[in-house]
Amino acid sequence: MFVTLAQSVLMMDTTKPIRKVEDILDFTASLNLQLDRCDNGEGMECSSMDASLERYANCCCEMTQQVKRWGRDVFAGRIPYEQAADDAWFHASVTLNNRAVELHDRAQGMEIPCYDFSGLNKLRAALYGLYPLLDGWVSPRRSVGPSARQATKSAGMETVQKRITELRPLPKGWVPADVRQLSVFRKASKT
């Protein structure tokens, strides 16, 4: 499933940041417990295959958001890099991905031409967000460039705001020169 840039920005996390190794371990243990209960059919939340698929999809989304947030925090210098945190996030993400793929494949095998699980698309979309983190795992480091690590308010904020206000837009009738961009631009203009 294709996730546009706009969608990915809108999916930016709103969850509480998890920064300490012990908190990461607590978080992942809690997710695993939820999924164990789900797999065992405990409670009402996973009373059907669709409900299980949705539960797994939510867990994958939450994991993706948390790993990305941790990465951005290290990148911006808000927290130091810790190998133990890196290992914990990677291990937990791989475990969740494998569990989710297993459920996905089982559900896909149960589908028949006239019956689709609505939760299957949600899980596919969630895996589409999680898997790219695992494929060629990148360990975060403090930013080399200044924008992320020096993003603080400066004394000349009013001057900057005035200059921003004075920036002129692209001229009326402007369109991109690139063929792909032009096509996207025209589609966006219609919506």
Add this chain to the structure above:
Amino acid sequence: MPPAISLIASRVDLGGDDFKLIVNWPYNDSFVARVLKSDIPQRVKFGNGRIWLFKDPMGQPVGFGTFDVCEDYGHHTHGKPHPYIPLLAVNPTIKSLGYGTSIVEYLVAEAALTVKELRSCSDVLFLDVYTNNTRAIALYTRTGFQQLEGPINDPDEGAQYIIMGRRVSVANE
């Protein structure tokens, strides 16, 4: 100013040959290689970063450009995410024929598309550049960017940089 040269852009994957190609170009400024190897993969993985390789009509790779939507300068956009150019470079092994201008214009257009699609995004495209990089500052000024802030001290690099911006919404839209 001569018109920008038409280039062919293709998306670059971190694990692909094109990324290896641009990482291994012999940049005059080691900062470019460090940002490309360390920052850009993180912007792709943890943010909304994207990379393009640009080729001339003969198929020769002439440069690359990167783009992100982030909140690095959110303190200037009332907390809104904004388009940002982390890095671009012309292939240092060839004679540049104005490729930098074409790459910047492509990235400006990408920012314009993003702003059009994502209404919660600020319509100011930001970048930062060290003050000793006068060629880059001239390029950005030529392509419509204006200095917004600086010079700012960067103790990590032992240098000063300025923040530049350009509005990427289209007039009367």
